[in-house]
Amino acid sequence: DAKTTQPPSMDCAEGRAANLPCNHSTISGNEYVYWYRQIHSQGPQYIIHGLKNNETNEMASLIITEDRKSSTLILPHATLRDTAVYYCIASDKLIFGTGTRLQVFP
Amino acid sequence: GAGVSQTPSNKVTEKGKYVELRCDPISGHTALYWYRQSLGQGPEFLIYFQGTGAADDSGLPNDRFFAVRPEGSVSTLKIQRTERGDSAVYLCASSRTSGHLYNEQFFGPGTRLTVL
Numbered sequence: 001d002a003k004t005t006q007p008p009s010m011d012c013a014e015g016r017a018a019n020l021p022c023n024h025s026t027i028s029g030n031e032y033v034y035w036y037r038q039i040h041s042q043g044p045q046y047i048i049h050g051l052k053n054n055e056t057n058e059m060a061s062l063i064i065t066e067d068r069k070s071s072t073l074i075l076p077h078a079t080l081r082d083t084a085v086y087y088c089i090a091s092d093k094l095i096f097g098t099g100t101r102l103q104v105f106p
Numbered sequence: 107g108a109g110v111s112q113t114p115s116n117k118v119t120e121k122g123k124y125v126e127l128r129c130d131p132i133s134g135h136t137a138l139y140w141y142r143q144s145l146g147q148g149p150e151f152l153i154y155f156q157g158t159g160a161a162d163d164s165g166l167p168n169d170r171f172f173a174v175r176p177e178g179s180v181s182t183l184k185i186q187r188t189e190r191g192d193s194a195v196y197l198c199a200s201s202r203t204s205g206h207l208y209n210e211q212f213f214g215p216g217t218r219l220t221v222l
Contacts, residue, residue: 036211043110043197043213044149087148093162094139094211096148 004088009101012082018075020100022088025069031091033064035073037084038099044087047073078104108132110214112198118220119188127183127217131200138181139211140173141197149197155181188221195219 005023012018024033035047048055048062050071055062061074075082087099111130119125131138137156141149151165155175163173170188175181185192195218199211 041215043199043215044211045213046210049210085148093151093154094149095151096141098146098148 004090004097006086006088006097006100008098009103011103011105012075012078014080014104014106015077018073018078018082018102018104020073020075020086020088020102021070022072022090023070024088024090027068027090029068033062033068033071034089034094035060035062036087036089036094036096037082038087039081039084044096047086078102080104080106110198110200110212112196112214112217114217115215116218116220118222120222121188121190123188123221125185125188125219127185127196127219129181129183129198129200129214131179131181131198132212133179135200135202135212136178137201137203137209138175139199139201140181140183141199143195143197143216145194152183185219188219190221193219193221 032049032051034049036044038044047059048057050062050064064071083104085099085101087096113128139154140152143149153166153173154162157178158175170186173183195216197213197216199213201209201211203209
């Protein structure tokens with residue numbers, strides 16, 4: 001199971017894009033990259049996942065580098081409700097680290 | 107539609123007591139997961155059910171912890187002889203797919219367990 005490294009915290013102005021990086025240099029070829037987020041006092045919420053190609057859904061975009069050793073989650077227009085802890089997971093078994101605490105400010 | 111529900115939302119117990127935590131997954135979801143989350147940490151995997159059977163219980167910390175899912179739907183996490191270190195939020199999740207691969211897990215709100 002690949003270990004992930006994320007910055008402990010980030011700030012983003014409301015309406016701007018939030019770019020959350022994640023390193024997963026030990027990821028193996030068949031392991032997906034997942035992103036979840038956890039808003040205070042709630043259970044985690046699935047955002048997006050990918051293997052090799054970049055992915056986009058209604059919540060976010062996921063950019064995975066060609067060597068798959070890192071990825072970036074992009075929230076294109078952050079809102080105050082996006083304030084949460086964001087977890088990057090690079091293993092088939094969801095092994096959560098401590099994530100990135102994203103604070104969106106007005 | 108109904109999401110994953112967990113009861114009770116809060117449980118306070120004394121050291122040494124037995125507790126049961128219940129999880130009702132989304133209808134039709136075959137996979138069910140239990141996690142434990144301590145303050146300031148990410149969720150920690152405990153056990154995963156595929157149907158009625160525990161497919162992976164490698165995260166259970168010791169034999170005081172046990173979980174069942176007798177009919178392949180509702181699951182109960184059982185903790186015997188509780189210790190203060192068991193205090194945490196216990197999260198349950200369910201997913202449609204079997205196995206861990208690209209599964210979108212839907213989490214419940216958790217049960218906050220406090221052992222005095």
